[in-house]
Amino acid sequence: MSAEPRQSDFTGKARIALDDPKLRANFRRAMDGLMAKRGAQFADPVEWAALRARGIAARAGSLARLPELLEQLERRCAENGIQVHWAETTQEANAIVLDILQAAGARRVIKGKSMVSEEMHLNAHLNAHGIATMESDLGEYIIQLAGEAPSHIVMPCIHKNKAEVAALFADRIPGQPYTEDVDQLTAAARRALRGAFASADAGISGVNFAVAETGTLVLIENEGNGRLSTTLPPLHIAVTGIEKVLERLDDLPPLLSLLSRSATGQPITTYVNMITKPRQPGELDGPTAVHLVLLDNGRSRVYCDPELRDTLRCIRCAACMNHCPVYTRVGGHTYTFTYPGPIGKILTPQIEGLDCAGEQPHASSLCGACAEVCPVGIPIPQLLVRLRQEAVSPTSTAVKGGGTGGSLMETLIWRATTLMFTSPRLYGAGSRLMGWFGHLAPAWLPGLDRWTRTRSKPKFAAKSLHRLAKERGYPDA
Amino acid sequence: MPEPQPARERILSRLRAAPARALPADPAPGGPVWAPPVHGDARLTRFRAMLEASRAEVHEAGAEDWPEILRTILAAKGVGSVLYAPNTATGRRLAEAWADAPAPTPALVAYDRPVEQVKPMLVERIDAAVTAALGGIAHTGTLVLWPTPEEPRLMSLLPPIHAVVVDRGTVADSLSAVITAERWTDGMPTNAVLVSGPSKTADIEQTLAYGVHGPKELIVMVIG
Numbered sequence: 184m185s186a187e188p189r190q191s192d193f194t195g196k197a198r199i200a201l202d203d204p205k206l207r208a209n210f211r212r213a214m215d216g217l218m219a220k221r222g223a224q225f226a227d228p229v230e231w232a233a234l235r236a237r238g239i240a241a242r243a244g245s246l247a248r249l250p251e252l253l254e255q256l257e258r259r260c261a262e263n264g265i266q267v268h269w270a271e272t273t274q275e276a277n278a279i280v281l282d283i284l285q286a287a288g289a290r291r292v293i294k295g296k297s298m299v300s301e302e303m304h305l306n307a308h309l310n311a312h313g314i315a316t317m318e319s320d321l322g323e324y325i326i327q328l329a330g331e332a333p334s335h336i337v338m339p340c341i342h343k344n345k346a347e348v349a350a351l352f353a354d355r356i357p358g359q360p361y362t363e364d365v366d367q368l369t370a371a372a373r374r375a376l377r378g379a380f381a382s383a384d385a386g387i388s389g390v391n392f393a394v395a396e397t398g399t400l401v402l403i404e405n406e407g408n409g410r411l412s413t414t415l416p417p418l419h420i421a422v423t424g425i426e427k428v429l430e431r432l433d434d435l436p437p438l439l440s441l442l443s444r445s446a447t448g449q450p451i452t453t454y455v456n457m458i459t460k461p462r463q464p465g466e467l468d469g470p471t472a473v474h475l476v477l478l479d480n481g482r483s484r485v486y487c488d489p490e491l492r493d494t495l496r497c498i499r500c501a502a503c504m505n506h507c508p509v510y511t512r513v514g515g516h517t518y519t520f521t522y523p524g525p526i527g528k529i530l531t532p533q534i535e536g537l538d539c540a541g542e543q544p545h546a547s548s549l550c551g552a553c554a555e556v557c558p559v560g561i562p563i564p565q566l567l568v569r570l571r572q573e574a575v576s577p578t579s580t581a582v583k584g585g586g587t588g589g590s591l592m593e594t595l596i597w598r599a600t601t602l603m604f605t606s607p608r609l610y611g612a613g614s615r616l617m618g619w620f621g622h623l624a625p626a627w628l629p630g631l632d633r634w635t636r637t638r639s640k641p642k643f644a645a646k647s648l649h650r651l652a653k654e655r656g657y658p659d660a
Numbered sequence: 661m662p663e664p665q666p667a668r669e670r671i672l673s674r675l676r677a678a679p680a681r682a683l684p685a686d687p688a689p690g691g692p693v694w695a696p697p698v699h700g701d702a703r704l705t706r707f708r709a710m711l712e713a714s715r716a717e718v719h720e721a722g723a724e725d726w727p728e729i730l731r732t733i734l735a736a737k738g739v740g741s742v743l744y745a746p747n748t749a750t751g752r753r754l755a756e757a758w759a760d761a762p763a764p765t766p767a768l769v770a771y772d773r774p775v776e777q778v779k780p781m782l783v784e785r786i787d788a789a790v791t792a793a794l795g796g797i798a799h800t801g802t803l804v805l806w807p808t809p810e811e812p813r814l815m816s817l818l819p820p821i822h823a824v825v826v827d828r829g830t831v832a833d834s835l836s837a838v839i840t841a842e843r844w845t846d847g848m849p850t851n852a853v854l855v856s857g858p859s860k861t862a863d864i865e866q867t868l869a870y871g872v873h874g875p876k877e878l879i880v881m882v883i884g
Contacts, residue, residue: 216866229692236686237694243684250675269668321872322863338863345865369861369869376873381783397848407817407859407874414813414851415775415783425671432845436835437694447862450710451800454874455854463850465809468775479667483674489681560684 191519191531191540200513206342210514213341217505220448221556238441239560241434242496245395249486252395252428253477259398263460265473276478277308280387280420283474284314287418289384295402295409296320297389298336298499299422299478302521305387316387317379319408321372328355334515336522337446337501342514376408386412386470390423391498392438393475396431398459400475403443405453413458419470421458425477426486426495438498441558445500481534481583488581490569494529496559503553503563509546518543525553529566537574538584544570592630614647696799696836703798707831708882710801714857715870716878720828726883727757730823733879734788735764743782743789743819745811746770750792750825771812782814788821795830795838796882802856803880804838806849813851822875824855828884
């Protein structure tokens with residue numbers, strides 16, 4: 184897979200996605216199913232409110248003490264025998280992982296699902312240095328076979344239907360006949376991956392929560408590939424963002440409940456894998472060395488802005504995208520970068536910069552569904568608006584590429600609007616003029632064309648509401 | 661001596677320089693404070709119902725007769741070889757009881773050597789494994805496994821069938837209750853795993869399929 188393009192082209196890609204009935208059907212079906220499953224889990228609003236408040240407190244509390252907790256995590260991990268590495272950029276993180284693998288003489292890597300490794304483009308880096316990487320999460324395995332990127336952070340191949348998977352497997356797995364039977368497709372993946380697990384020199388995984396109190400890495404999953412990747416090979420490397428730290432083990436139960444119920448509508452995932460040490464003397468299995476790579480990649484900058492810091496509370500459940508009317512219609516690939524949907528629209532512009540992903544905060548109707556379902560209460564619409572403002576008139580250096588958005592036309596329109604809405608005389612004159620001449624303005628008029636490109640031209644009323652009220656004699660009109 | 665890490669210093673100094681911020685207000689002021697669920701007398705019923713909802717097979721048995729019941733279940737599934745832990749109480753009980761059991765009795769294979777020496781057998785050739793569980797969690801229908809040198813991690817993961825023996829007296833209400841009662845914060849083992857059903861996936865068209873990587877079947881023997 185080649186490195187990610189640096190510029191998002193949301194508008195262009197959305198147009199193509201909207202015209203693809205198969206893609207739209209795949210997403211519609213999947214999102215409807217995920218929303219229903221989540222809804223059933225949180226049928227009791229009292230329980231939801233209490234649990235969510237606990238989840239918010241756990242995440243916000245851990246973030247408030249982030250620097251101390253990272254040091255505590257590092258100390259505990261070191262005591263337990265896990266080596267901790269720090270990377271400011273994805274390039275540094277890739278170099279660290281490559282060094283560890285090369286020092287161990289590793290040639291074949293098996294991977295558990297990890298969005299941070301996608302953010303790093305780790306596979307491409309390792310492949311370029313002669314190290315083979317095999318994704319083992321079924322969804323990730325499918326898209327790796329297809330040479331694609333994930334389109335959803337929990338269900339990476341949600342954009343494909345079973346006929347597409349059947350054709351892919353028949354084409355790419357030796358001896359595999361074409362079948363749309365999901366049990367048979369799953370069994371084929373198990374057979375194909377068993378050997379890869381057994382022959383891997385190292386396993387690479389992500390981390391869902393890193394508990395500072397005990398130095399424990401918590402990984403949740405349903406398939407068991409994450410457990411295999413972190414147990415069978417002799418070396419385990421975990422990569423994670425610096426924000427994933429939890430202060431106490433006691434924070435884990437409410438967050439596990441919120442995460443699995445929000446993500447897939449399960450009371451708990453099949454496996455909760457808690458890794459605290461490498462293989463100890465006398466133990467018969469498990470990796471003999473465990474490394475943890477802590478990736479910053481812009482997160483410490485996000486942290487510096489008190490409002491935007493809430494972005495880092497995210498536990499990657501994907502409920503925001505499952506409930507997003509925009510994501511459901513355009514799919515994950517439209518967002519270009521690793522994290523799609525509402526969380527991507529606030530995270531990507533902050534990590535990559537508003538100069539290359541500045542259109543993403545605008546790809547929202549601000550309907551608020553994402554904030555309503557977010558289990559850790561991230562005020563996503565509020566942060567979208569804040570990023571729209573930062574793109575035009577920066578108030579903080581926290582946002583990369585601030586001030587690079589906007590255009591002369593946009594500035595002029597806003598200036599004129601502000602002027603008109605702050606002066607009763609101008610407002611009266613302006614609305615009257617629009618009533619008289621508005622219908623004469625062609626749809627292609629510069630400025631108006633931004634609106635009429637995808638919508639019909641508004642019809643201007645002959646008289647403004649204000650004028651009508653005045654005529655009817657309302658005293659305060 | 662670890663190498664100095666300039667990235668570490670730069671990241672931490674940026675984080676330390678960030679302005680402090682008041683913690684967010686309670687989103688549901690006056691609402692109930694979250695507490696771990698309590699199931700009381702309904703604990704075992706809930707444990708069983710939740711496990712069965714995740715497609716685990718649950719059997720109740722006595723402390724003495726469980727190996728015989730398990731033997732019948734496994735034999736009916738055509739299981740030929742069973743991985744066991746010879747130096748645990750569970751493993752010893754199984755070996756004793758199966759020593760002179762009538763045919764068909766699955767062959768017991770001991771996991772008593774490092775994984776490197778037995779990898780092909782573990783990965784490809786074992787039909788089932790039997791382990792104990794440290795306890796259970798009623799709320800989510802979950803087994804708590806703490807693998808040990810005597811009962812290694814891969815036993816509950818590689819074979820297509822995993823049978824777990826759990827003492828009914830060790831079933832707790834919630835994960836929070838287990839963490840507190842077992843004083844997990846005093847020290848965690850190399851690896852602890854919560855298991856709530858057989859391995860599954862819904863990655864292809866949200867259709868549930870079992871046994872994609874881990875066990876396709878989970879058999880829970882609730883004893884005592």
